[in-house]
Amino acid sequence: MLSVDDVEAARDRIDDVVRWTPLEYSHQFSEMTGADVHLKLETFQRTGAFKIRGATNRIATLDDRAREAGVVTASAGNHAQGVALAASRSGVDATIVMPEHAPISKVEATERYGGRTVLHGADYDEAQSKAHEIEREEGRTYVHAFDDEMVMAGQGTIGLEIVDDCPEVDTVVVPVGGGGLIAGIATAVKARKPDVRVIGVQAEGAASLPESVRTGHITELDAVNTIADGIATRKVGERPFEVIRERVDEVVTVDDEQIAVALTYLLERSKTLVEGAGAVPLAALLFDTFDYNEGETIVPALCGGNIDTNQLTTVLVRGLVETGRYLKIRTVLKDRPGALQDLVEIISAKRANIYAIQHDRTSRDVAMNEADVEIDIETRGHDHIGEVLDALRGAGYEVEVLA
Numbered sequence: 001m002l003s004v005d006d007v008e009a010a011r012d013r014i015d016d017v018v019r020w021t022p023l024e025y026s027h028q029f030s031e032m033t034g035a036d037v038h039l040k041l042e043t044f045q046r047t048g049a050f051k052i053r054g055a056t057n058r059i060a061t062l063d064d065r066a067r068e069a070g071v072v073t074a075s076a077g078n079h080a081q082g083v084a085l086a087a088s089r090s091g092v093d094a095t096i097v098m099p100e101h102a103p104i105s106k107v108e109a110t111e112r113y114g115g116r117t118v119l120h121g122a123d124y125d126e127a128q129s130k131a132h133e134i135e136r137e138e139g140r141t142y143v144h145a146f147d148d149e150m151v152m153a154g155q156g157t158i159g160l161e162i163v164d165d166c167p168e169v170d171t172v173v174v175p176v177g178g179g180g181l182i183a184g185i186a187t188a189v190k191a192r193k194p195d196v197r198v199i200g201v202q203a204e205g206a207a208s209l210p211e212s213v214r215t216g217h218i219t220e221l222d223a224v225n226t227i228a229d230g231i232a233t234r235k236v237g238e239r240p241f242e243v244i245r246e247r248v249d250e251v252v253t254v255d256d257e258q259i260a261v262a263l264t265y266l267l268e269r270s271k272t273l274v275e276g277a278g279a280v281p282l283a284a285l286l287f288d289t290f291d292y293n294e295g296e297t298i299v300p301a302l303c304g305g306n307i308d309t310n311q312l313t314t315v316l317v318r319g320l321v322e323t324g325r326y327l328k329i330r331t332v333l334k335d336r337p338g339a340l341q342d343l344v345e346i347i348s349a350k351r352a353n354i355y356a357i358q359h360d361r362t363s364r365d366v367a368m369n370e371a372d373v374e375i376d377i378e379t380r381g382h383d384h385i386g387e388v389l390d391a392l393r394g395a396g397y398e399v400e401v402l403a
């Protein structure tokens with residue numbers, strides 16, 4: 001099984017390629033939770049995620065023949081960029097197979113980091129089969145995203161940095177996809193400080209680990225669905241699972257709304273941009289999915305910041321809705337001059353700001369002398385939303401809350 005010596009050795013191998021990322025005390029989240037919260041900002045890692053740690057360690061342990069033949073992997077996400085940069089920094093040729101529909105931004109980023117991309121297949125599984133075909137045909141080494149001890153050891157260097165920078169740490173909270181990241185971190189942290197708790201977090205729409213831990217056998221999900229695409233994995237790897245069973249104290253889940261709220265808070269209050277998977281550990285803390293004491297030192301590991309800009313817009317709006325800062329309503333007005341103004345005045349009297357109004361007299365959903373109106377409103381929290389809705393309903397409007 002993976003040992004702390006493997007992780008220590010990885011640190012020596014990768015330290016001229018990989019950044020020692022900052023650990024920052026967060027006043028905001030400490031105040032909100034009563035814990036002493038320090039954020040591990042792996043979002044500032046090269047390529048924007050931790051994957052370069054494991055990939056660099058894996059490539060550094062190749063023999064000369066394997067270096068000459070090059071590496072291959074399949075990924076549509078952070079692992080693609082991590083392997084591309086790790087390989088080019090190590091002078092090794094890398095082929096990355098990505099599904100045909102992979103976002104162009106990710107394909108371009110992988111190429112910019114020096115990887116040769118091959119677009120193949122409708123999904124990750126098909127891309128992976130192609131990568132294994134290339135492995136056989138070209139004699140390249142397949143760099144697995146998580147089910148590989150050298151990869152796990154590289155990811156575990158985050159754990160060494162956490163205990164070095166924050167010796168008073170009580171609890172580390174880590175997102176889990178295939179499990180390589182938490183296996184490495186738990187190995188490092190528990191060896192240095194056996195009493196520190198390591199908590200794994202999965203997204204509800206991709207939560208294979210709780211059942212796997214309960215039954216002692218790896219559970220594979222038929223499908224996954226979450227905004228945290230970095231951890232949208234159907235099952236954990238065998239090697240990580242062995243370590244997780246031994247060294248991870250607890251596994252919890254968070255839903256997409258909770259992830260959206262944590263992501264929004266991180267941006268607003270810590271000026272930190274994370275992707276869905278990066279927000280997962282803070283979501284687990286903010287929504288009390290595990291017990292902790294007042295003043296406990298907790299380190300959520302924010303492991304990636306690569307979010308697509310379109311997805312960011314959607315997630316932020318969801319985050320604003322969940323925190324009561326955005327309200328979308330629908331109502332029906334009499335189609336007469338001044339009807340819209342009357343409605344708007346009630347909203348302004350409550351000091352709520354209107355983002356957008358859609359006023360439709362032609363809608364088939366309303367009578368000929370009526371207009372269908374949808375309004376997007378900026379609000380100041382759930383109580384304020386209650387006030388706005390009470391005022392409208394009190395004035396006789398039938399209001400449907402759309403978001």
Ligand SMILES: Cc1ncc(COP(=O)(O)O)c(C=O)c1O
Nearest residue numbers: 176177178179180181230277304
């Ligand atoms: C940002 C981010 N966080 C966490 C993970 C989970 O890592 P693992 O699959 O090793 O559990 C990933 C995996 O791609 C990721 O991209």
